[in-house]
Amino acid sequence: MKTNELISYIEGGQLDDRLLDVYLDETRIPYQKDRYIKAIKSYEDIYKDTDSYTDEVSLISAPGRTEVGGNHTDHQHGQVLAASINDDALAVVGASGTNMVNIKSEGYDMISFSLEDISKNPDEEGTTLALIKGVIAGCLDRGYKTGGFSAYITSDVLGGSGLSSSAAFETVIGNIISYLFNDGTIDDVTIAIIGQYAENYYFGKPCGLMDQMACSVGSLCHIDFGVSDDKPAIEKIELDMNKEGYSLCITDTKGSHADLTPDYAAVPSEMKSVAAYFGKDYLIEVPEDEVIENIPVLRQKLGDRAVLRALHFYDENKRVADEAEALKNGDFNAFLNTVKASGNSSFKFLQNVYTSRDIEHQNVSIALCISERVLNTNSKESYGVCRVHGGGFAGTIQAFVRNDIVPSYRETLDKVFGEGACAVLKIRKYGGIKIL
Numbered sequence: 001m002k003t004n005e006l007i008s009y010i011e012g013g014q015l016d017d018r019l020l021d022v023y024l025d026e027t028r029i030p031y032q033k034d035r036y037i038k039a040i041k042s043y044e045d046i047y048k049d050t051d052s053y054t055d056e057v058s059l060i061s062a063p064g065r066t067e068v069g070g071n072h073t074d075h076q077h078g079q080v081l082a083a084s085i086n087d088d089a090l091a092v093v094g095a096s097g098t099n100m101v102n103i104k105s106e107g108y109d110m111i112s113f114s115l116e117d118i119s120k121n122p123d124e125e126g127t128t129l130a131l132i133k134g135v136i137a138g139c140l141d142r143g144y145k146t147g148g149f150s151a152y153i154t155s156d157v158l159g160g161s162g163l164s165s166s167a168a169f170e171t172v173i174g175n176i177i178s179y180l181f182n183d184g185t186i187d188d189v190t191i192a193i194i195g196q197y198a199e200n201y202y203f204g205k206p207c208g209l210m211d212q213m214a215c216s217v218g219s220l221c222h223i224d225f226g227v228s229d230d231k232p233a234i235e236k237i238e239l240d241m242n243k244e245g246y247s248l249c250i251t252d253t254k255g256s257h258a259d260l261t262p263d264y265a266a267v268p269s270e271m272k273s274v275a276a277y278f279g280k281d282y283l284i285e286v287p288e289d290e291v292i293e294n295i296p297v298l299r300q301k302l303g304d305r306a307v308l309r310a311l312h313f314y315d316e317n318k319r320v321a322d323e324a325e326a327l328k329n330g331d332f333n334a335f336l337n338t339v340k341a342s343g344n345s346s347f348k349f350l351q352n353v354y355t356s357r358d359i360e361h362q363n364v365s366i367a368l369c370i371s372e373r374v375l376n377t378n379s380k381e382s383y384g385v386c387r388v389h390g391g392g393f394a395g396t397i398q399a400f401v402r403n404d405i406v407p408s409y410r411e412t413l414d415k416v417f418g419e420g421a422c423a424v425l426k427i428r429k430y431g432g433i434k435i436l
Contacts, residue, residue, distance in 0.1 A: 001436060002055045003040050003092075009436075010036055018435065022061065023086045024426045035154065036090070042106070043092040043152040052102050052150040054094035058179060059435040062171035063088045063428050064157035065214035066250060066398060067390050069316075069323040069339065071346045074210035075268040076275070076313050077226040077284040079320040081237075082214035084428045085157075085248075089168040090435075093151035095180045103132060105169075106154040115148060125204035131166065134198025135173040142190065145181040166203075167211035170195030174216070175432040188431050189231050192216040206265055218431030222324040226284040237327050239427060244332045246384065247406050248398070251371075251413045251422040253363035255394030263355045263393050270306035271313055274298060288314040305351060312349040316342060336385050336400055340377065343368070343387025352392030363417075364388055367397045370416060374409050375401065384409075 001009065009015060010033055019032045036059065047053040063084035070080030096102070099115045111129050118137050124130040136146055153172060157165040174191035178184050186194075195212035199205050209232065213223055217234060224233040241247060271283050277298060278286045291298065291310055298307050319338050326334040347353045347368070354362040371386040372378065386399040401409050406424060413422040 001057070003044055003057055004055070006057065006059075006436070007037055007040055010040075015436065022428065022430055022433070022435065024428065025086060035156075039090055039092045039106075039152055039154050042104075042154075043094075043150075046104050046110075046152060047094075047102070047150045050102075050150075052096040052098055052100055052148065054096060054150070057092050057094040058176075060091040060093060060172055060175045060179065060432070061088045061430075061435050062168045062175060062215055062432040063218065063430070064165060064168050065211060066248065066425065066427075067210065067214075068220065068398075069342060070210065070320045071312075071316055071342060071388065071392070072267050072271075072309075072350055072352065073313055073316050073320065074223075074225055075207070075282075076271050077282045078313060078317040079222070079224045079226070080210045081220070081222050081320050081323050082210055083220040083239075084214055084218040084431055085250075085425045086428045087155075087157045087423075087425065088428075089153060089155040089157055089165070089172045091151045091153045091172050091176060093149055093176050093180065096148040096150050098148040100148045101132065101136070102148075102150040104152050106152075115146065120202055125202070127203070128169070130202040130204070131170055131198050132173055134202030135170055135194055136177065137202070138194035138197045139174070139177045139186065142194070144177065144186055146177055147181050149176060149180055151176065166199065167195060167215040170198055170212060171215045171432040175434065179434045184434065188216040188218070189213070189234070191432060193231070205261070206268060214431075216431045218433075219429045220327075220427055222320070226282075235324070237324060239327055241427065242403075245403050246332070246400050247403055248425050248427065249401050249406065249409060249413075249422055250389060250425055251367055251397050251399070251417060253367045253394070253396060254417050254421065255361065255363035260355060260393050263352075263357070264391050267309060267350070267352060267391075270302070270309050273302050273306050274310040277301065283310055283313050284317075308349045308351065312345050315345055316350075319345075336382075339387055339400060340385040343385070346388045346392065350392075353388050355393050361394075363394060364392065364397055366416065367413065370412060371397060371399050371409070374412050375399065375405065 064087045068081040074080050103111045118133045157168045178186035192212035196209045219236045220239050222235040227233045275283045280286050323338045353364045375384040383405040384401040389396040389398040410422040
C-alpha cells in the first residue's frame with residue numbers, strides 16, 4: 001500500500017481490529033495508531049528525496065519475548081518455556097530496486113551498505129550492522145532471494161531489559177527478507193535459526209536459540225532443543241492470564257550492562273566444561289547421575305560454580321516440563337510454585353542475579369527482595385511469585401502478580417527503580433508477521 005493511503009487507512013480506523021488482535025490491549029490502540037503513523041511519516045521524511053525511495057511499503061512487526069521457564073537451559077540443548085509479548089519492533093519498509101540496504105532505526109544513525117558487502121568483518125562485531133548482514137547472509141546461504149530495501153524501524157521493546165530487543169530486531173529483518181523477496185515463505189523457525197547465526201557468528205555473542213525462537217514463533221511455547229540437531233520441537237500452550245486472575249509484570253531494574261559479556265559467556269562455558277569432562281558437547285548428552293557421581297573430581301578440575309551451574313541445568317530442565325504440564329492441566333498454582341523454585345535455583349546455584357565482580361550493585365537482588373515482601377511470597381496467602389528474568393546479572397525480574405495487587409506492586413517497584421520501570425504485559429499470539 002502507498003504511504004499516503006496507509007496513513008488514511010489507519011486514521012480512518014480500518015486497522016483497529018488488526019491492531020487489537022496483535023496487541024491485545026484496547027486502551028493502547030490510540031498509542032499504536034499514532035506510533036504507526038509517525039513511523040510512516042518518518043520513512044517518508046528520510047527516504048523521499050533519495051534514489052532508494054518507494055512509496056509502496058509494508059508494515060512488519062516482531063515482538064519482544066519473556067522467558068517463562070528454563071533459565072539458561074537452551075544453550076545446553078535443554079527445554080524452555082517462552083512467550084512473545086505485546087511490545088514489538090515495527091518496520092516500515094519498501095523494496096528499493098537497488099542493491100543497497102538502508103535502515104534507519106529510531107534514535108540511531110542510518111546504516112547503509114551494498115549487498116555485495118555482506119561478508120563477516122571482525123571490526124563490525126558487536127554492531128547492529130553485523131546483525132543485519134548476518135541475517136541476510138543466513139538467508140542467502142539457505143537459498144532464499146534477497147534485494148535492496150529501505151526501512152525505518154521503531155521499537156518499544158526496551159533495549160537491555162531482558163525482553164530481547166536484539167532478537168526482535170533480527171526477526172524483523174528476517175521477515176523483511178521473507179515478505180519482500182520470498183512471498184513470506186521463510187518459516188518462523190528458520191528465521192529464528194538465522195537470527196541466532198547472525199548473533200553468534202557476525203555479532204559475536206554466544207547466545208542460545210530461545211530468544212530468537214520466542215520472538216519469531218510467538219505465543220507461549222514449550223521448546224525442546226534436545227530432540228533434533230536441525231530444529232527444536234515446539235508445542236504452543238494456551239494461557240489466559242486474565243482467566244487465572246494474574247498479570248505478568250516485568251521490572252527493569254536499570255542496572256548497567258556494561259562489561260557483563262564475560263559474566264553471560266561464563267554460564268554456557270562452565271556448563272560445557274562439565275559436559276566436556278565426559279567427552280560431550282552439551283549437558284543434555286550427559287546423564288545427571290554421572291555428574292553427581294563425579295562431583296569430587298569435577299570440583300577439583302573445574303571449580304564449584306561449574307558444578308552448581310550444571311546441577312541447576314538438570315533441575316531447571318525438569319521444571320520446564322513440569323510447568324508446561326501444569327499449564328496444560330489447568331493447574332496454575334502448581335505452575336506458580338515451579339516458577340518460584342526456578343527463581344530460587346537461579347539465585348543460589350546458577351548465580352546470575354548479580355556479578356561477583358561488582359557486589360556493591362545488586363539491582364536484581366533488591367527487586368526480588370522487595371517483590372517477595374509485596375507479594376507475601378513465602379506465606380500461604382501469597383499474591384504472586386517472582387524470579388530473575390533472562391540472562392540476569394543486571395537486567396529485569398519477572399513476576400506473576402494477582403490482579404488486585406498489581407497497582408500496589410507496580411507503584412512500589414516504580415518508586416524504587418523509577419516511573420515506568422514496572423511494565424504490565426500481555427502474551428501475544430503472533431511472532432514475526434506482516435501487519436499490512
